[in-house]
Amino acid sequence: MRETILAQAVRVASTNGLEGVTIGHLATSVGMSKAGVLGHFGSKQNLQLAVLDEVSKIFTVSIIESGVDQPPGLRRLSRWCEAWMNYLDSDVFPGGCFVTAVSAEFDGRLGPVRDRVVAILSTWLSALQDEIDVAQEAGELSNDVDSKQIAMELNGFVMSANQSRQLFGDKSALELMRRSIRERLTLHVPVAHDVGIPSQ
Amino acid sequence: MRETILAQAVRVASTNGLEGVTIGHLATSVGMSKAGVLGHFGSKQNLQLAVLDEVSKIFTVSIIESGVDQPPGLRRLSRWCEAWMNYLDSDVFPGGCFVTAVSAEFDGRLGPVRDRVVAILSTWLSALQDEIDVAQEAGELSNDVDSKQIAMELNGFVMSANQSRQLFGDKSALELMRRSIRERLTLHVPVAHDVGIPSQ
Numbered sequence: 001m002r003e004t005i006l007a008q009a010v011r012v013a014s015t016n017g018l019e020g021v022t023i024g025h026l027a028t029s030v031g032m033s034k035a036g037v038l039g040h041f042g043s044k045q046n047l048q049l050a051v052l053d054e055v056s057k058i059f060t061v062s063i064i065e066s067g068v069d070q071p072p073g074l075r076r077l078s079r080w081c082e083a084w085m086n087y088l089d090s091d092v093f094p095g096g097c098f099v100t101a102v103s104a105e106f107d108g109r110l111g112p113v114r115d116r117v118v119a120i121l122s123t124w125l126s127a128l129q130d131e132i133d134v135a136q137e138a139g140e141l142s143n144d145v146d147s148k149q150i151a152m153e154l155n156g157f158v159m160s161a162n163q164s165r166q167l168f169g170d171k172s173a174l175e176l177m178r179r180s181i182r183e184r185l186t187l188h189v190p191v192a193h194d195v196g197i198p199s200q
Numbered sequence: 201m202r203e204t205i206l207a208q209a210v211r212v213a214s215t216n217g218l219e220g221v222t223i224g225h226l227a228t229s230v231g232m233s234k235a236g237v238l239g240h241f242g243s244k245q246n247l248q249l250a251v252l253d254e255v256s257k258i259f260t261v262s263i264i265e266s267g268v269d270q271p272p273g274l275r276r277l278s279r280w281c282e283a284w285m286n287y288l289d290s291d292v293f294p295g296g297c298f299v300t301a302v303s304a305e306f307d308g309r310l311g312p313v314r315d316r317v318v319a320i321l322s323t324w325l326s327a328l329q330d331e332i333d334v335a336q337e338a339g340e341l342s343n344d345v346d347s348k349q350i351a352m353e354l355n356g357f358v359m360s361a362n363q364s365r366q367l368f369g370d371k372s373a374l375e376l377m378r379r380s381i382r383e384r385l386t387l388h389v390p391v392a393h394d395v396g397i398p399s400q
Contacts, residue, residue, distance in 0.1 A: 015308030017217065095308035100363075104304035107366035108215030108295035118367055125364075145383075149376040152364060156356030156377070159363070163300075164325075164352060166307035167318055176349040177356070183345075 002040045005030050009051050014095035017105045018048045018113065045113065052116045055098045059120070062087045064127070074140035074185065077131040081154060081181045088162055089174055096166040099124075100159055125151050141185065150184065157181050202240045205230050209251050214295035217305045218248045218313065245313065252316045255298045259320075262287045264327070274340035274385065277331040281354060281381045288362055289374055296366040299324075300359055325351050341385065350384065357381050 008030055013021050023044060027034045041047040066083040070076040088097060095101055099121055106114040132147040141150070157177040164173035208230055213221045223244060227234045241247040266283040270276040288297060295301055299321055306314040332347040341350070357377040364373035 017219070017305060019217070020219070101304045101307075103363055103367050104301045105217060107301075107363070114367075121363075121367060146376065149380060152360045152373065152376055153357065153380050155363070156358075156360030156380075157353065158356075159359040160352045160356030163303055163307070163321075163355070163359070167303050167314075167321060173352065176346065176352055180349060180353050180356075 001030075001032075005032070005037055005040055006050055006054055009047060010054055010098075011094060013048075013051050014093035014098055014101070016095075018051065018102055019105065021047065021051065023047070045111075048113050049116055052102070052113070052120065055093075055102075056120050058092060059087075059099065059124075062092060064124075073131060073134040073138050077128065077135060078185060080128070080131070081158075081185070082178075084158055085161065085174055085178050085181070088158070088165065097158070097162040100162055125155060128154060142187070153184055154181060157184070201230075201232075205232070205237055205240055206250055206254055209247060210254055210298075211294060213248075213251050214293035214298055214301070216295075218251065218302055219305065221247065221251065223247070245311075248313050249316055252302070252313070252320065255293075255302075256320050258292060259287075259299065259324075262292060264324075272334045273331060273338050274335040277328065277335060278385060280328070280331070281358075281385070282378075284358055285361065285374055285378050285381070288358070288365065297358070297362040300362055325355060328354060342387070353384055354381060357384070 005026060009021050009026055012026070012029075021044070023034050023037050026047075027037045030037070037047075041050060063080055063083045067076040067079045070079045099117070102113075102117050103121060106117050128151040129147045132141060132150050135141040136143040136147060157180045161173045161177035164170040205226060209221050209226055212226070212229075221244070223234050223237050226247075227237045230237070237247075241250060263280055263283040267276040267279045270279045299317070302313075302317050303321055306317050328351040329347045332341060332350050335341040336343040336347060357380045361373045361377035364370040
């Protein structure tokens with residue numbers, strides 16, 4: 001039952017925000033009493049934290065694990081970016097990128113929910129930056145640009161694609177930003193370095 | 201009085217989202233009755249639309265008008281991007297970029313509020329794209345990349361800067377993305393083309 005409530009809470013939060021998840025509506029939609037829902041989570045805040053843990057698990061399975069069979073550096077980075085865009089493309093969450101949505105929702109507030117969002121996003125950006133460092137040390141990416149800057153650019157391309165997709169229903173947005181990612185990851189790299197990034 | 205209520209509503213919406221603006225809290229914080237606040241706006245939805253109109257006005261004054269004295273093309277585009285980052289830097293809204301926040305908040309819903317957000321953002325992205333087209337036709341930017349793609353990249357850099365700034369309190373984020381914007385706008389342009397973009 002906990003899993004059913006949680007899955008429904010993730011769906012609702014994806015479109016209405018984490019604050020849009022109310023115990024009352026949730027109880028109605030899974031056919032339980034409010035006390036029954038609260039019995040599983042204790043409080044609205046604990047439910048919000050459980051939703052974030054669930055989203056983090058989905059993100060890990062969909063994206064991070066897709067890169068484990070790739071060597072560190074540019075290959076793993078490319079696989080991650082591909083999986084990241086596929087995750088937007090496949091509408092894993094009805095409201096688009098969950099982490100982007102909750103980061104905009106909670107960035108102006110303090111508390112454990114914000115702290116969890118910060119932890120999830122900073123872990124991901126650090127993982128990207130680590131692979132960029134490896135790629136730069138191996139000469140797969142030129143190191144005239146800071147690795148943190150490149151990680152932030154990749155994150156920006158994904159956020160931009162997500163926004164145009166969700167807000168304008170623009171299907172071409174993902175394709176354009178896939179191209180930007182490919183161009184970013186091959187920028188300044190000698191042609192001789194064929195690292196398996198599919199062109200076009 | 202309408203202006204006072206509206207200014208307070210913009211502040212609240214900037215950190216708590218447009219749905220976080222409640223007539224009751226607003227009435228308390230400006231020292232009016234709920235009926236008094238409703239008398240000025242009619243409904244919560246009309247208040248939300250009035251907030252968006254106000255935000256759009258601030259965005260126009262802070263950013264779009266900063267480029268009117270520049271010639272169309274790369275110079276206007278550069279000025280706009282500079283003003284866009286300065287607008288984040290100066291914390292015009294306590295919750296960071298207002299348009300990014302409400303687009304994440306409303307992208308999963310239908311209705312007049314979402315439609316207004318779509319209109320504001322698509323007008324801005326089109327304006328960027330128009331200047332990129334002019335710059336490409338004038339040879340100030342190479343035209344091997346689609347103008348829509350470049351506009352989306354610039355938007356992504358700003359979103360990424362805003363996210364790291366708001367969520368991690370990372371002051372260096374704006375500087376890194378300023379650099380990305382400069383690099384993007386000088387990419388593939390022969391050195392001879394000095395168009396007045398300050399370096400570093």
